Amino acid sequence: MKAKKFDSDFDHGKDVSNALDLSKARHPKQKQRRVNVDFPTWMIERLDREAGRLGVTRQSIIKIWLAEKLEQSASTRSMQTDKRTTGC
Numbered sequence: 001m002k003a004k005k006f007d008s009d010f011d012h013g014k015d016v017s018n019a020l021d022l023s024k025a026r027h028p029k030q031k032q033r034r035v036n037v038d039f040p041t042w043m044i045e046r047l048d049r050e051a052g053r054l055g056v057t058r059q060s061i062i063k064i065w066l067a068e069k070l071e072q073s074a075s076t077r078s079m080q081t082d083k084r085t086t087g088c
Contacts, residue, residue: 051061
């Protein structure tokens with residue numbers, strides 16, 4: 001499919017997914033690195049229960065919760081910086 005037709009089909013809401021090769025698609029800045037973390041047994045059991053309740057894997061729940069915490073931390077730091085610069 002030529003780019004012009006692809007653009008036109010996309011702009012008109014047509015499904016263009018069959019024209020894409022997604023086999024090597026990657027999220028920018030989402031390179032993965034493996035880390036090992038030791039957790040106490042009670043924590044693993046609670047993680048597994050929560051992951052099961054949500055229908056996700058243990059790894060997914062850990063990633064989700066860490067991402068949320070990091071976002072909260074960044075937001076808090078940003079607000080503290082704003083207060084210092086504005087004098088509030």
